[in-house]
Each structure stands twice: as structure tokens, then as C-alpha cells.
Amino acid sequence: xxxxxxxxxxxxxxxxxxxxxxxxxxxxxxxxxxxxxxxxxxxxxxxxxxxxxxxxxxxxxxxxxxxxxxxxxxxxxxxxxxxxxxxxxxxxxxxxxxxxxxxxxxxxxxx
Amino acid sequence: xxxxxxxxxxxxxxxxxxxxxxxxxxxxxxxxxxxxxxxxxxxxxxxxxxxxxxxxxxxxxxxxxxxxxxxxxxxxxxxxxxxxxxxxxxxxxxxxxxxxxxxxxxxxxxxxxxxxxx
Numbered sequence: 251x252x253x254x255x256x257x258x259x260x261x262x263x264x265x266x267x268x269x270x271x272x273x274x275x276x277x278x279x280x281x282x283x284x285x286x287x288x289x290x291x292x293x294x295x296x297x298x299x300x301x302x303x304x305x306x307x308x309x310x311x312x313x314x315x316x317x318x319x320x321x322x323x324x325x326x327x328x329x330x331x332x333x334x335x336x337x338x339x340x341x342x343x344x345x346x347x348x349x350x351x352x353x354x355x356x357x358x359x360x361x
Numbered sequence: 362x363x364x365x366x367x368x369x370x371x372x373x374x375x376x377x378x379x380x381x382x383x384x385x386x387x388x389x390x391x392x393x394x395x396x397x398x399x400x401x402x403x404x405x406x407x408x409x410x411x412x413x414x415x416x417x418x419x420x421x422x423x424x425x426x427x428x429x430x431x432x433x434x435x436x437x438x439x440x441x442x443x444x445x446x447x448x449x450x451x452x453x454x455x456x457x458x459x460x461x462x463x464x465x466x467x468x469x470x471x472x473x474x475x476x477x478x479x
Contacts (some may be wrong), residue, residue, distance in 0.1 A: 258401065286470075293365075293452055293470035294404065338403050342466075347392065347417060347456075349468060351403025 253277050256339055256352025265361050269326040273339035273352045276320065280341040280350075283315050285324045288336045288354065297337075298324065329359045363387060365471030367453050373477045374443055381439045382474045386455030393436050394454040394468060395428055397421065404452055404470075410436060411458060443478045450475050 256273045263269055271285075282301055286294035298313040300306045306313045312325040322341075326333055336354040366385045374380050386393045392411055396404035407426070408418045412433035422428075425443075430436040440447055454468040 254403075256403075282466075284467075291473075291475070293472045296467055296469060299467050340403070347394065347409045347466070348406040348419070349394075349396075349404070350406070353401065353403050 251276055253350050254339065254341060254352045256355055258353050258355060260356040260358060262358045262360060263329055265329060265331060265359055267329050267359070269329050269333070269357060269359075271324040271326075271337050271339075271355050271357070273322050273341075274320055275322075275341060275350075277343070278317070278320065279343040281344040282342040283313070283322050284340040284342075284349070285311075285313055286338040286340060286351075287333075288338055290335075294338055331359050331361045334358045365453055365455050365469055367451075367471040367474050369474060370472060371475045371477075373479065375479050376443060376445060378443055379439065379441045380443060380476065381437055382451055382453075382476075383435060383437050384453030384455075384471060385435045386453070387469060389457070390455035390469075391433075391458035392456045392466070392468075393430055394456075395436070395438050396452040396454065396470075398450040398452055398473070399448075407438075440476075443476075445478045448476055448478045 285298040288294045303317045310327045314323040338354040339352040340349045368383045394409040395407040398404040410430040425441045428438045450473040452473045454470045456466045456468045
């Protein structure tokens with residue numbers, strides 16, 4: 251079993267839809283949780299960064315962390331065609347610099 | 362442009378050749394990271410530097426791979442005797458590394474160097 255599991259999709263939604271992306275993990279030592287967006291043949295771009303459990307909102311994006319269930323989510327409201335990309339979850343243990351990534355979920359928002 | 366930069370963006374080489382990639386981190390970022398990403402997978406950690414000191418290396422970093430950050434600024438990643446399995450995107454990231462708040466170790470990625478080994 252991989253440390254971080256993420257459904258690779260692909261996920262296709264109409265413009266304006268609410269998108270829910272998820273990751274599960276097995277190592278309870280993870281304390282820092284991130285979501286990155288990666289356009290084709292580009293480097294990952296940091297979207298959200300959260301520490302421990304709870305919610306964090308930034309514009310149309312909301313990140314949720316449930317450490318008791320070892321489950322993290324990213325919600326995208328009012329999705330736009332420009333949101334079409336691969337979304338990667340990543341996490342890190344306290345005291346470690348190593349990010350452990352999921353496989354990424356490929357999202358397409360159709361106009 | 363104040364982001365992480367990498368050079369070259371693309372490299373095609375023949376099996377057995379040596380290749381070297383360069384990464385310039387965001388100015389004033391103390392930490393620098395190398396990751397490798399293959400098609401359909403998330404990035405995998407290779408190694409990281411705090412200033413010029415290499416502090417952690419993944420078991421993925423075989424003895425054919427060497428990374429340096431001689432003056433604590435830019436870094437190079439060299440692959441010797443390349444193999445077809447080395448074909449991947451090599452990503453560099455940097456973080457501030459020190460400071461208050463929980464964002465000082467956010468890692469910001471460069472555009473990557475895409476390596477193809479024929």
C-alpha cells in the first residue's frame with residue numbers, strides 16, 4: 251500500500267460545477283498537507299498549504315484535513331476551464347523536508 | 362522573474378552519456394530540493410540542501426546520481442551513465458527554510474527539466 255492514495259481520474263465536469271478532489275494516507279505522522287496544481291508539461295504550482303486538521307479557504311478553493319480519518323480534500327467552487335489541470339496532493343511529516351505526493355487527479359472543466 | 366528556474370528545459374541524450382541539470386532557487390531561499398516525476402505519477406523526493414549542506418538523500422538517488430550546491434545558491438544534478446529508466450521530469454523546488462509562521466517551508470517548484478534517454 252502506498253503512503254498516499256489519490257484517484258487519478260480522469261474527472262470531467264461542466265463549467266461552474268463544484269469539484270471535490272480527495273486523498274487518503276496511511277501514515278499518521280503526516281502533519282503538513284498541500285495541494286498543487288500542475289498544467290501539462292509544467293512544474294507543480296502550490297495552491298493550498300495547511301497544518302494539522304481543519305479547513306482553509308482561499309478564493310474559490312477550500313482545503314479540508316481530517317486527521318482522524320487520514321483524509322484530505324480540495325474543493326473548487328465555480329470551476330472554470332482554466333482550472334483544467336492535474337491536481338496533486340502532498341504531505342510531510344514534522345521534522346522532515348520530504349514531500350510525499352499522490353499520483354494526481356486529472357481534471358477537465360468543460361465550457 | 363523571481364521564481365525557481367531550471368536549465369535546460371529539455372534534454373535528449375543517448376544511453377551511457379552523462380547529463381547535468383542546473384537549478385536556481387528563489388532568491389533568499391535557504392533550502393533547495395530535487396524531485397523526479399515520471400509519466401502519470403506524482404513527484405518523488407530525491408534530495409535536499411540546507412544552504413550548501415546536503416541533508417537528506419532518497420534511496421532513489423543511486424550512485425550514478427550526484428547533486429551539489431557549492432555556494433548555497435544554485436544547484437546541479439548530474440546523472441552518470443544514463444539509462445532509459447532515467448527518462449523523467451526532474452523538478453527543483455526551494456523554500457525559505459527559516460522564519461515564523463507555518464509557511465516558511467512551503468516548497469515552490471520550477472518548470473522542470475525533461476530528460477529523454479534514447
